[in-house]
């Protein structure tokens with residue numbers, strides 16, 4: 001085995017009283033951001049506080065910010081997608097090794113042959129890397145559309161490697177598949193609907209080679225989690241058992257029982273519970289056994305995708321955790337199949353899985369610069385209102401003093417109603433200040449002081465609430481303070497381009513700072529993106545804290561960049577972006593580990609970000625036309641004497657220069 005042993009899930013840490021910040025260690029940072037849980041052994045924090053990646057514990061780690069710095073020297077700036085090609089390879093190896101181990105230990109009588117479903121990440125280089133890493137294991141591909149078929153077919157160099165064609169297929173696709181079979185390619189159309197079977201039979205009629213096909217079965221087992229609809233009676237695809245019986249009759253009358261070579265099911269992505277996997281495999285195994293007894297030529301059983309990845313890594317009830325490891329998944333498939341086949345006395349079929357997410361998720365990450373923060377400013381602790389200050393300032397200061405004073409009569413804490421009253425008073429006075437300002441009675445400086453006083457009062461009340469967590473019920477108004485007091489970190493990315501599943505299905509992704517992890521994070525922030533959409537924010541985070549509505553971060557020092565890493569981007573996310581708000585693909589660098597190189601790696605490929613011109617072309621705006629329009633606008637201004645010709649030329653140049661730029665912000669610190 002070349003890949004690192006898989007990390008076992010560890011129980012979620014109980015939120016405990018925090019040890020003092022002086023005892024902060026990089027191990028505590030790893031715990032806080034749950035790196036070991038989602039990182040699968042690939043990620044860790046270096047002693048210098050920088051996040052690093054390696055494919056095995058004895059490999060030398062690559063500091064992610066080294067890659068960012070080198071990309072910068074080559075003129076590529078973050079936001080930046082980094083693909084760790086070695087991680088992709090390692091995942092392919094781990095999957096195949098896990099099945100090989102299960103097959104060996106179970107004494108299973110056939111092999112495992114995985115296929116990679118390219119819809120998970122169709123990027124040419126990803127597909128090529130998976131194929132290359134999977135070659136020793138006889139790995140093949142899976143496609144689900146015409147475009148994917150065209151892309152995948154050209155990559156089937158090895159005749160033995162399988163191409164499984166799922167999804168709805170038209171006559172031209174089926175003809176192509178049959179032709180490929182005729183030249184000896186192992187391309188298997190999987191019948192999704194009964195009428196596809198009829199079409200396939202009629203197209204094959206007259207050909208000298210008997211068609212080979214698979215069938216997708218609509219199981220009564222259904223998946224769980226956010227993608228539950230893919231299996232069971234409600235699923236979009238699959239042939240029911242009565243339809244399967246009709247198919248068998250048709251094949252029998254055409255003397256083509258050996259044409260049906262593969263059985264397939266797919267329960268949906270991210271199967272949370274291993275029991276569902278076992279149940280599905282047993283169900284298909286019984287169908288397989290009965291078909292063998294009826295003389296059909298089934299040789300492959302394909303258990304589809306769904307092998308889960310731990311994104312949120314918590315065992316909380318609002319999350320759908322994956323309750324098994326890669327090895328347990330492989331064991332479940334192999335042992336369940338063996339058990340049923342042995343009981344029925346039929347030969348063990350070759351096992352196929354279409355694990356996509358589990359292969360690609362870990363290998364890519366997004367580096368996102370923080371552009372700035374918005375904090376709730378508090379008042380200077382030494383502040384005292386003077387005779388020139390407005391009454392409303394004096395009143396707010398009075399409330400602040402109350403929240404600072406010791407509780408009356410030796411009680412340790414204040415009554416909740418006292419806190420609530422202070423909050424109401426503060427809110428009222430702040431409202432007064434706003435009204436006075438609107439009417440012109442309060443200068444800007446006084447309004448700023450009023451806001452600072454207000455936030456300081458809120459902060460004090462919030463601090464006092466902390467002492468009594470769990471002891472008394474907290475009124476909703478005061479509970480809401482928690483969120484109001486969070487910082488906002490403005491980040492150079494788009495939720496819709498880069499973490500679409502977060503917005504659409506609430507999928508959490510691990511996010512954490514890439515540096516300063518040897519310092520305790522002293523701020524609590526929510527991340528907001530560049531889009532003008534109010535949904536353009538991250539609303540829950542991966543951490544070991546009980547409250548995951550914010551990300552623990554470091555205060556910005558304004559002098560250096562502060563970079564955040566978004567992880568497990570490789571499955572579905574980094575190819576799914578839809579140019580929301582016309583943000584394009586971010587730039588990419590592809591990294592290979594190499595101990596001979598200075599920092600333990602080299603950059604093999606740099607792909608620039610989509611340019612403005614490219615995203616505009618997608619929505620039918622073209623530079624010539626835009627330039628002509630802009631020219632016209634500028635000429636009219638020159639004619640009208642609003643600007644001089646050189647200024648007009650300069651403006652046009654500035655405008656045209658943007659076409660070749662990335663769609664993201666260029667930050668020059």
Ligand SMILES: *Cc1c(COP(=O)(O)O)cnc(C)c1O
Pocket residue numbers: 117119120142144166266268269270304305306307354355356357358571
């Ligand atoms: C999407 C899909 C897959 C991949 O599923 P993962 O959960 O990513 O492993 C496999 N097979 C079919 C038919 C699919 O639709």
